[in-house]
Ligand SMILES: Cc1ncc(C[n+]2csc(CCOP(=O)(O)OP(=O)(O)O)c2C)c(N)n1
């Protein structure tokens with residue numbers, strides 16, 4: 215008989231996770247480094263008991279390094295959704311080499327994670343989720359918080375995780391855990407197809423004992439692959455590139471996760487191909503590299519967008535081509551191109567590589583760029599094209615300077631806040647944002663010198679990501695990096711509470727709270743599409759029942775709210791005071807919220823591309839009718855890439 219160890223299912227999970235490692239480029243590290251969570255009746259005596267037992271064993275052993283000792287630290291968060299956001303930001307900050315887990319109770323605790331899971335999966339960031347589930351033995355049904363389905367007794371709210379997870383399983387017998395956890399680790403370390411990994415744990419099974427084979431708990435190293443391009447695929451792609459006169463690179467998140475910045479810079483320098491970027495790819499090439507032309511698409515720079523319109527070959531590296539990147543399928547227009555615009559896509563995931571009828575290269579970005587540089591063997595674009603791209607970028611940089619130093623009055627434009635931050639933050643400091651009018655401004659304006667500096671989640675663009683993400687990024691990066699979360703007043707109201715977690719963990723971050731009393735983003739969108747900013751301001755209802763939300767400003771004080779969570783708060787009256795207070799916040803060892811009022815109406819950076827948002831085809835309103843006519847015109851530029 216081989217050796218067995220008697221443990222509960224939950225104890226087995228904690229013990230197993232303590233022995234999982236990832237490896238890439240020869241460096242080995244613990245794969246799952248901690249667990250966020252909130253206990254309820256679904257997990258407090260299962261996973262909660264196992265975490266306590268693990269904590270006590272670690273304390274008794276007197277080891278210094280919790281991770282080397284196989285310990286799984288526990289972090290109490292304030293909301294399950296933000297626990298997943300924190301885990302996502304953690305894994306993104308670790309280039310997807312290390313991840314965090316999240317444990318929740320059943321019912322609402324579990325479903326609170328759905329948004330977080332969808333965000334992680336949309337962004338292709340690995341997180342490990344353990345929602346609890348109703349009794350597998352069905353004895354006390356319906357347990358508190360159980361959704362009963364008269365058609366099917368095995369339907370549970372955790373089924374909602376299936377479409378938003380890359381791997382989903384439910385453990386109704388302890389021994390199912392073994393294949394399940396092994397598959398979970400496979401997906402967490404898959405560079406192509408990763409995201410939320412969800413294992414639902416019925417509350418009785420968590421506490422049930424089993425004789426586990428000791429081998430289940432041996433140390434395992436999960437090697438994170440760097441697939442090399444197939445020779446024929448490389449040759450096909452190189453032939454397309456060599457025939458290009460006006461190629462353009464679109465650098466996506468895959469370049470960052472692959473750690474391919476150096477190879478991208480070398481490739482760009484050698485070939486002279488201009489490099490544009492997406493939110494996830496920003497910083498992969500430093501903004502002041504001679505080939506860098508900044509953001510492409512709906513919120514892109516005039517430089518990248520002009521080049522995109524006339525590009526004959528678009529080289530997408532590690533990008534999923536969101537509608538913001540393609541300006542809803544209008545920006546890669548093939549203007550003046552003989553034949554039509556063609557795509558070469560380098561991606562670990564076939565699904566993304568195949569987009570836009572591209573010549574596909576299934577490979578790791580770093581491996582592919584190295585192979586391309588060798589195969590192109592000195593080939594480069596015309597000097598005139600290099601110069602055109604550099605001139606366009608220089609024009610754009612003048613616009614950035616203008617946006618950064620507007621002296622707008624009486625309230626500053628938010629672009630001036632970004633200018634101050636961009637100038638005050640170091641190359642290894644991190645700016646975090648996800649939703650509102652800020653991502654668009656940041657994407658075209660922010661001068662990123664490193665990929666770690668720019669952490670904008672714009673795949674799910676989830677209000678409320680920022681503050682929990684600051685927690686995750688700070689845990690991942692430590693004291694050498696200042697972590698700065700920018701939040702709008704709307705986002706702040708959606709999820710301020712993880713400030714309490716940040717404070718209780720003794721972590722120091724900076725939160726910049728931009729107060730403009732409403733939705734600058736959706737308000738501007740509404741106005742431009744004929745809906746008159748209806749319902750996009752935080753105002754009192756005027757005129758009694760049946761009136762509109764257009765009265766006085768709502769008398770809340772978000773700065774006082776932030777202070778109530780335990781942060782220091784500095785109110786900033788204008789940009790000069792903001793700069794001075796940023797310096798104070800940076801020098802402090804406590805979390806600080808910098809509160810500043812900005813102008814809801816901008817001015818915004820100049821736009822140079824479209825975004826498809828449908829407008830009512832019939833309407834009583836002249837504003838909507840005019841917007842619809844414009845929409846019909848704009849749609850004419852839309853196309854499939856066939
Ligand atoms: C969870 C979630 N709900 C709704 C939206 C749609 N949305 C995008 S931006 C925005 C307004 C954000 O307001 P604020 O944080 O004040 O930023 P501002 O637009 O003023 O820059 C809304 C409601 C979203 N992105 N995420």
Ligand SMILES: [Mg+2]
Nearest residue numbers: 702703732733
């Ligand atoms: Mg706002």
